Amino acid sequence: GAVVSQHPSRVICKSGTSVKIECRSLDFQATTMFWYRQFPKQSLMLMATSNEGSKATYEQGVEKDKFLINHASLTLSTLTVTSAHPEDSSFYICSARESPSGGAGGEQFFGPGTRLTVL
Amino acid sequence: DAKTTQPNSMESNEEEPVHLPCNHSTISGTDYIHWYRQLPSQGPEYVIHGLTSNVNNRMASLAIAEDRKSSTLILHRATLRDAAVYYCIFHWGNSGNTPLVFGKGTRLSVIA
Numbered sequence: 001g002a003v004v005s006q007h008p009s010r011v012i013c014k015s016g017t018s019v020k021i022e023c024r025s026l027d028f029q030a031t032t033m034f035w036y037r038q039f040p041k042q043s044l045m046l047m048a049t050s051n052e053g054s055k056a057t058y059e060q061g062v063e064k065d066k067f068l069i070n071h072a073s074l075t076l077s078t079l080t081v082t083s084a085h086p087e088d089s090s091f092y093i094c095s096a097r098e099s100p101s102g103g104a105g106g107e108q109f110f111g112p113g114t115r116l117t118v119l
Numbered sequence: 120d121a122k123t124t125q126p127n128s129m130e131s132n133e134e135e136p137v138h139l140p141c142n143h144s145t146i147s148g149t150d151y152i153h154w155y156r157q158l159p160s161q162g163p164e165y166v167i168h169g170l171t172s173n174v175n176n177r178m179a180s181l182a183i184a185e186d187r188k189s190s191t192l193i194l195h196r197a198t199l200r201d202a203a204v205y206y207c208i209f210h211w212g213n214s215g216n217t218p219l220v221f222g223k224g225t226r227l228s229v230i231a
Binding site: 031051093111115 | 153157220
């Protein structure tokens with residue numbers, strides 16, 4: 001199956017700094033990628049939908065100025081957590097489907113996740 | 120909001136079959152039923168999906184009720200590596216641009 005990678009897999013940073021997480025589709029093109037966040041013992045929560053060449057669509061309650069998403073190419077989307085604070089510590093997961101149609105009802109491929117710890 | 124109902128947890132003995140139920144009474148005619156699983160500290164992994172007919176693949180089988188308001192994921196012989204959280208999701212099948220929305224899932228424990 002198709003592969004989605006994330007970098008870094010783990011990051012520890014000080015409060016107030018910004019952290020960038022990269023999500024790449026390695027063997028397919030993705031016009032749309034999705035960003036999720038997962039706190040311990042909880043389910044995945046959708047944060048935003050990232051569209052290549054246009055602005056991301058954020059879910060209610062997710063601050064667009066804090067979580068900056070850039071989808072500059074068909075294989076790369078980035079999530080930047082600006083001025084990170086301890087409450088932003090979480091497991092961030094990206095996902096993508098193949099373009100253009102992705103196949104009706106088809107598989108959504110997930111990255112391995114990035115664990116962010118803010119001290 | 121999650122639209123599926125799954126038991127919070129289930130337990131199985133190794134090498135025995137496991138039936139993971141899911142209720143999705145509000146599913147519409149164009150929604151596909153997807154199952155994903157998430158092993159600890161990993162991203163979700165696709166298991167199987169279907170629309171109306173039962174489906175089989177190398178990982179599992181999916182049995183879909185005739186009225187499509189429920190489905191069952193069947194692991195034919197559970198192994199320790201199958202211990203994970205299993206998510207049942209229904210999703211509109213006509214667009215690749217809409218995300219999967221996860222509910223709480225079922226945490227499956229496999230006992231050796």
